[in-house]
Amino acid sequence: MKLYFAPGACSLSPHIVLRETGSKFDLEQVNNQEKKTKSGTDYWTINPKGQVPVLELGDGERLTEGPVIVQYIADQKPDSGLVPPAGTKERYRVQEWLNFTTSELHKSFGPLFRPTTPDAYKTISKENLGKRFDWLDKQLEGKEYLTGKQFTVADAYLFVLTNWTKPTQIDLSKWPNIAAFQKRVAARPKVKEAMQAEGLIPKEKQLA
Numbered sequence: 001m002k003l004y005f006a007p008g009a010c011s012l013s014p015h016i017v018l019r020e021t022g023s024k025f026d027l028e029q030v031n032n033q034e035k036k037t038k039s040g041t042d043y044w045t046i047n048p049k050g051q052v053p054v055l056e057l058g059d060g061e062r063l064t065e066g067p068v069i070v071q072y073i074a075d076q077k078p079d080s081g082l083v084p085p086a087g088t089k090e091r092y093r094v095q096e097w098l099n100f101t102t103s104e105l106h107k108s109f110g111p112l113f114r115p116t117t118p119d120a121y122k123t124i125s126k127e128n129l130g131k132r133f134d135w136l137d138k139q140l141e142g143k144e145y146l147t148g149k150q151f152t153v154a155d156a157y158l159f160v161l162t163n164w165t166k167p168t169q170i171d172l173s174k175w176p177n178i179a180a181f182q183k184r185v186a187a188r189p190k191v192k193e194a195m196q197a198e199g200l201i202p203k204e205k206q207l208a
């Protein structure tokens with residue numbers, strides 16, 4: 001499998017899932033502004049939607065849409081526990097979280113990153129996110145992860161979005177359970193590995 005990614009973008013979620021599941025994969029970095037891969041390919045030919053992530057499968061077929069890609073990866077490694085089996089109620093709970101994250105959180109962040117977005121629009125986007133965070137914070141009360149003690153693909157996705165609060169100047173201290181969730185996920189060794197590989201945090205020095 002090959003993951004097309006841009007550092008720190010939503011493609012970090014499948015990147016984390018690839019590492020958490022112990023999957024074999026290659027990475028190809030995409031310059032999302034110029035729509036070129038690091039090896040010089042026109043990215044529009046890889047994904048006509050012009051977005052990361054894309055997961056290229058062993059047979060050359062390409063899968064898009066982060067919430068689907070993470071389930072595909074985790075379904076290849078059912079013992080990893082990153083998604084409950086298809087058809088179970090627990091699986092629908094994970095899908096419920098993935099859908100909430102993509103439709104209620106992810107897309108509200110987009111305008112905050114665009115320099116051309118008017119300030120009034122940014123204010124409304126932040127207000128909308130704040131309302132969702134108020135609710136989310138209550139859901140995380142007393143829980144390690146979204147569905148309880150087990151880390152799932154939905155946690156990987158939510159974690160990436162919580163990281164976007166810093167560059168968009170959203171103060172997470174207002175939502176202590178979300179802030180604690182972010183720290184908890186950031187401390188997972190495979191999450192650190194993914195972030196180091198994308199150049200988001202420095203590589204740890206090897207102890208002699």
Ligand SMILES: N[C@@H](CCC(=O)N[C@@H](CS)C(=O)NCC(=O)O)C(=O)O
Pocket residue numbers: 009010011032050051052053064065066067102
């Ligand atoms: N619906 C897509 C959205 C992916 C998406 O928003 N990707 C962003 C990065 S987080 C992107 O590539 N944006 C560049 C663009 O739209 O030009 C998914 O869930 O995978």
